[in-house]
Amino acid sequence: MSARRFGLIVIGDELLSGKRRDKHFPKLVELLGARGLELEWVRFISDDAALIEQTLRETLAGGDIVFSCGGIGATPDDRTRACAAAALGVPLERHPDGVAELEARFGGPVTPDQRLRLVEFPQGAAIIPNPVNRVPGFSIREHYFVPGFPNMAWPMIEWVLDHHYAHLHAPGSRTEQAISVDGARESDVIPLMERFVSAHPDLKLSCLPSTEPQGYRLELGLRGPTEAVTPGMEELRAEVERLGFPWTPVEIVPEQ
Missing domain, CATH: 3.40.980.10 (MoaB/Mog-like domain)
Incomplete structure (x- = not known):
């Protein structure tokens, strides 16, 4: 960038x-x-x-x-x-x-x-x-x-x-990926996020919490250089799984 x-x-x-x-x-x-x-x-x-x-x-x-x-x-x-x-x-x-x-x-x-x-x-x-x-x-x-x-x-x-x-200009050089983590609160992933941010200063990690009728949910997003986002997301998903939370991919749709 x-x-x-x-x-x-x-x-x-x-x-x-x-x-x-x-x-x-x-x-x-x-x-x-x-x-x-x-x-x-x-x-x-x-x-x-x-x-x-x-x-x-x-x-x-x-x-x-x-x-x-x-x-x-x-x-x-x-x-x-x-x-x-x-x-x-x-x-x-x-x-x-x-x-x-x-x-x-x-x-x-x-x-x-x-x-x-x-x-x-x-x-x-x-x-x-x-x-x-x-x-x-x-x-x-x-x-x-x-x-x-x-x-x-x-x-x-x-x-x-x-x-x-x-x-x-560098078209395609940056991208964004996100996952939805069911049952997790912000406090559950703060240590994970702190480790991740420290290890990957070139990536922007976001956390968007929400409450659903069936419980808590977080959206964890990564934005940054295309070549770094995909392996970074693989690592992030693995960390979420180690915490025992299920996740699903989120389609990134630009706001109109």
Whole structure:
């Protein structure tokens, strides 16, 4: 797996109020997974300018590859462009390549000036092409800012992944397997898990407990390099059997 980490920021009051349901998080997981990459973290934040600026100051200092969805329009509640500039300590400036995209979109000089706000980006930014309406997003210091509209954001994110990070792609290099363990509680498998995690630092071991009418049940999952997951799962199953618990395989189905 690449040592680079990917993060996601999703911005919008409408998401936190429940008016709309986020679709970017599962889609980015899907887009990264198809390329053998993983999402390490996600933040959902409101349109509050101070919070956006604070968040970007933190993520810009972290060294991760970050996608930010939302808040790059021209209305007063679209604050991401100005907040990114403030977090970077640079002014906003009209991007010439962005202006050219708008002129191609509208067939000539762009008026009124409100439209030109769409291509006012932090000084030093590059544009991200928008295949839907040619109103670009922008990137700076491995932060990639795209619209909140999924039909625009997702192909723009794919363009970034394929244009800038093709060298990190490793399709099929990572996989996940899981088993269901009947009758087991978390306390029954903690020593087993501690030994396993210590012996296999390259694998991510998860434990999802549940209670059923007929008793307790755990789902133990392994995620990591494909060549390590299968032998790791064989070892994990053997350990479960030694504890006296029956298990059954679990089909891993990506959430929609």
